[in-house]
Amino acid sequence: MNDWLARLSQLPQQWFESPIAAIALTLGAYFFGIRLFKLMRRPSWCPPMLIAAIVIAMVVASLPIGIDDYNRGASWLMLLLGPATVALAVPLYQQLPQIRALWKPILMTLPLSATLAACYAVIIAAIMGAPKDVLASLAPKSVTSPIALGLAEELGGSRALLMGALLTTGITAIFGVEWLSRILRIRDPRLIGLALGINGHALGTVRAFELGTVAGAFASLGMSLTGAFTAIVLPLVWHLFY
Amino acid sequence: MSVLRGFLWLLAFLLLGQTLVQLLHIPMPSGVIGMLLLTLWFGYRGRMNPDVVHVSQPLIAMLALLIMPGVVEIFFVADQFADQWAAILTALIAGTLLSVLSSLLLMRRYLPADDEPANPLGSIDHE
Numbered sequence: 001m002n003d004w005l006a007r008l009s010q011l012p013q014q015w016f017e018s019p020i021a022a023i024a025l026t027l028g029a030y031f032f033g034i035r036l037f038k039l040m041r042r043p044s045w046c047p048p049m050l051i052a053a054i055v056i057a058m059v060v061a062s063l064p065i066g067i068d069d070y071n072r073g074a075s076w077l078m079l080l081l082g083p084a085t086v087a088l089a090v091p092l093y094q095q096l097p098q099i100r101a102l103w104k105p106i107l108m109t110l111p112l113s114a115t116l117a118a119c120y121a122v123i124i125a126a127i128m129g130a131p132k133d134v135l136a137s138l139a140p141k142s143v144t145s146p147i148a149l150g151l152a153e154e155l156g157g158s159r160a161l162l163m164g165a166l167l168t169t170g171i172t173a174i175f176g177v178e179w180l181s182r183i184l185r186i187r188d189p190r191l192i193g194l195a196l197g198i199n200g201h202a203l204g205t206v207r208a209f210e211l212g213t214v215a216g217a218f219a220s221l222g223m224s225l226t227g228a229f230t231a232i233v234l235p236l237v238w239h240l241f242y
Numbered sequence: 243m244s245v246l247r248g249f250l251w252l253l254a255f256l257l258l259g260q261t262l263v264q265l266l267h268i269p270m271p272s273g274v275i276g277m278l279l280l281t282l283w284f285g286y287r288g289r290m291n292p293d294v295v296h297v298s299q300p301l302i303a304m305l306a307l308l309i310m311p312g313v314v315e316i317f318f319v320a321d322q323f324a325d326q327w328a329a330i331l332t333a334l335i336a337g338t339l340l341s342v343l344s345s346l347l348l349m350r351r352y353l354p355a356d357d358e359p360a361n362p363l364g365s366i367d368h369e
Contacts, residue, residue, distance in 0.1 A: 062319075081305075168331070
């Protein structure tokens with residue numbers, strides 16, 4: 001009997017030795033998050049991703065495994081992030097005629113928007129007395145995660161704090177775009193898509209695809225241009241100040 | 243099979259992107275360069291490869307799922323930044339709302355109005 005209990009208590013560690021358990025947990029939490037999100041009547045301040053992340057954190061905390069065990073397994077799933085980014089070429093190509101017609105206004109407004117997205121947060125945090133490593137983790141908050149992780153590393157920020165900042169920014173941007181575009185009476189899907197992509201990175205882009213293909217394509221465009229622009233400019237500006 | 247063939251295309255362009263990133267020291271992830279190269283390739287051919295179109299839809303729908311595992315860690319290191327939370331949350335929430343407002347205003351000012359009837363922000367489905 002004791003032998004059997006001992007084997008039972010080792011089970012969670014053995015599950016998480018291979019990536020299967022982490023992947024299953026992630027997918028399970030994802031669908032649970034979507035289910036609960038629908039039951040809660042789709043609150044825009046609490047997207048399915050937040051619910052799912054909290055569920056995963058609770059499961060990991062209640063099992064005798066560490067967050068590193070989970071991360072190791074889940075990194076197999078995150079391998080798909082690369083091909084998924086390349087796949088954004090499809091909506092981008094479909095909207096190419098629209099984008100070509102608008103390249104001038106986009107090129108004029110996008111660098112300013114991307115700069116402001118980083119500056120507001122860094123300035124507010126600096127005024128409130130946040131130290132340099134916190135500022136470095138907040139600066140790339142509007143950039144898609146593969147670029148942002150590289151940037152935070154280069155500036156000396158924290159990886160975990162940056163991922164949290166990405167989630168908070170994504171949620172706030174989705175909520176903000178829907179709320180403010182209603183107040184400003186903006187219904188143009190191109191504009192809403194660009195705003196979601198520039199401010200809300202991949203989370204905003206996913207939301208934009210839910211609103212329609214045009215919004216989604218413009219969000220992918222906004223996300224990739226913001227990423228490219230920030231990746232080049234942010235390290236230069238940062239080293240001027242620090 | 244079509245999905246797998248499309249996936250191979252995506253992997254090939256991802257590797258091509260990685261090659262360029264390493265050879266030319268581009269400060270961007272391979273995926274973004276791969277995406278731009280694939281868009282250029284479609285433009286050069288004048289049409290999209292149907293296999294790639296097939297595989298792209300489920301992958302794009304998965305993007306949010308793929309970010310989630312990285313987020314979980316923040317709940318475990320939260321006490322490291324215990325005295326900074328007020329500054330961090332204010333900066334993120336107020337900063338993002340401000341930047342959304344300024345980009346919406348900027349774009350409304352400079353983007354020419356669309357002639358087509360706009361999509362109403364209606365039914366949204368996550369699955």
